[in-house]
Amino acid sequence: MNRRVIEPVVLNAGPDVGRRTPLAALAVELRARLAAIIATHADPTTRYLDYRAIRKAPDFRAFVEMTRGLVAGRPDDLSTPEEQIAFWLNLYNALALHAIIALDIHKGVGEVHEFFLRIQYDVGGDHFALADIEHGVLRQNRPSRNQPIAIFAPGDPRLRWRVTRFDPRVHFALTCGTRSCPPFRAYDATRLDIQLDLATRGFINSDVEVDEARGTVMLSRIFHWYEDDFGEVLGFVLRHLDSGPVRDWLAAHRHEVTAAHRAYDWGLNDASAPP
Numbered sequence: 658m659n660r661r662v663i664e665p666v667v668l669n670a671g672p673d674v675g676r677r678t679p680l681a682a683l684a685v686e687l688r689a690r691l692a693a694i695i696a697t698h699a700d701p702t703t704r705y706l707d708y709r710a711i712r713k714a715p716d717f718r719a720f721v722e723m724t725r726g727l728v729a730g731r732p733d734d735l736s737t738p739e740e741q742i743a744f745w746l747n748l749y750n751a752l753a754l755h756a757i758i759a760l761d762i763h764k765g766v767g768e769v770h771e772f773f774l775r776i777q778y779d780v781g782g783d784h785f786a787l788a789d790i791e792h793g794v795l796r797q798n799r800p801s802r803n804q805p806i807a808i809f810a811p812g813d814p815r816l817r818w819r820v821t822r823f824d825p826r827v828h829f830a831l832t833c834g835t836r837s838c839p840p841f842r843a844y845d846a847t848r849l850d851i852q853l854d855l856a857t858r859g860f861i862n863s864d865v866e867v868d869e870a871r872g873t874v875m876l877s878r879i880f881h882w883y884e885d886d887f888g889e890v891l892g893f894v895l896r897h898l899d900s901g902p903v904r905d906w907l908a909a910h911r912h913e914v915t916a917a918h919r920a921y922d923w924g925l926n927d928a929s930a931p932p
Contacts (some may be wrong), residue, residue: 667777667784669754678726680734680781684744684846691751698928704840705928712758721755725744730781732921738822742795743846745820748828749790750841752778753833756789757925766834779885783815791831793794796886797823803882825886825893826853827861828879835923837877854897861897867906871910871916874907881918 678686692715698707714769727748732919735741757766757780766772771836773788785794789873792808797819800807830853832838839860866875880890887893891911898904907914 658762661918663771663775665777665784665786666756666760666775667779668759669721669727670753670886671725675727675813676924680727680730680744681736681740682725683723683730684735684740684747686723687747687751688743688843688845689839690716690745691754692717692722692756694719694720695841695843699841701927703926703928705836706754706841707928708758708762709923710930711754717758719753721747724751724755724778728779728782731844732781732817738820739846739849741820742822742824742827743849745790745794745818746827747845748778748785749787749795750830750832750843752785752787754841757834762834763927764926765925766918783818785815787833789815791861793829794818795820795823795827796883799823801883801885801888814867819828823886824853825883826857827886828883828886829853834926834928835909836924838926840926841858858897858899861894862899865894865898865903865907867903867914869906871915872910872913875919878918878921880916 679783689772694711695713697714697716698711700704700707702745706823709747717914735744755764756769756772758847760769762768769775774786777784777786788804788808792804792817798807798809798816829839829840830844832841842856860877864877867873868875874891881889884890891907891914895908895911898907
């Protein structure tokens with residue numbers, strides 16, 4: 658894939674903020690602002706966001722202004738794996754939310770050509786698209802079924818931003834604004850393990866279905882795209898399933914069950930009222 662032909666849209670481009678806020682401090686502010694937006698504008702049942710309301714909200718304008726401080730960041734500002742993972746999870750979710758509003762997306766992210774490569778933030782002078790954050794930084798530049806070639810080529814300066822520990826639970830914390838994605842959340846480095854566990858358990862327990870008569874288990878397509886990230890997929894699923902009939906049956910039949918993957922719903926997770 659030749660990424661040079663894709664005209665980027667850098668959402669935090671703008672005048673120099675005039676001061677350097679250490680990235681660790683900016684990460685705390687990013688989490689707080691993202692959490693506030695979600696708390697105010699997420700539907701309590703579906704967890705979809707009211708994007709039209711967010712667009713008009715003062716807290717969103719303050720959030721956009723805050724993102725301009727990212728340009729002064731440095732990798733060594735984030736010293737622990739927990740700080741790194743929480744920051745990049747929040748940045749991915751913030752970039753997706755920001756893009757949906759800034760580009761006036763109504764039905765789904767497919768409205769924007771090469772959405773996952775084109776929409777970017779400037780962090781420390783390096784540009785990161787959603788695909789860069791997910792595959793290059795959080796997945797430590799490893800290939801997968803839907804990203805068969807490492808997204809950062811050898812010598813790419815963004816390699817210095819890779820997290821120092823890979824955690825497969827990040828797949829249930831990344832939200833690109835689609836209905837099949839996990840819900841938008843903000844992650845705190847001081848509580849990261851607990852939050853990732855809750856996000857993973859919440860996603861898996863709401864998503865996994867078994868058909869005992871057919872001997873099949875229905876899984877999210879995430880488990881197909883990133884199968885190698887989980888080690889043994891059904892073992893990973895069982896570790897995060899709550900006790901009950903589904904878990905009991907799957908544990909008893911895990912070695913002969915057939916896994917299937919449901920189609921991904923790319924529609925926008927939009928709670929906005931019709932205009």
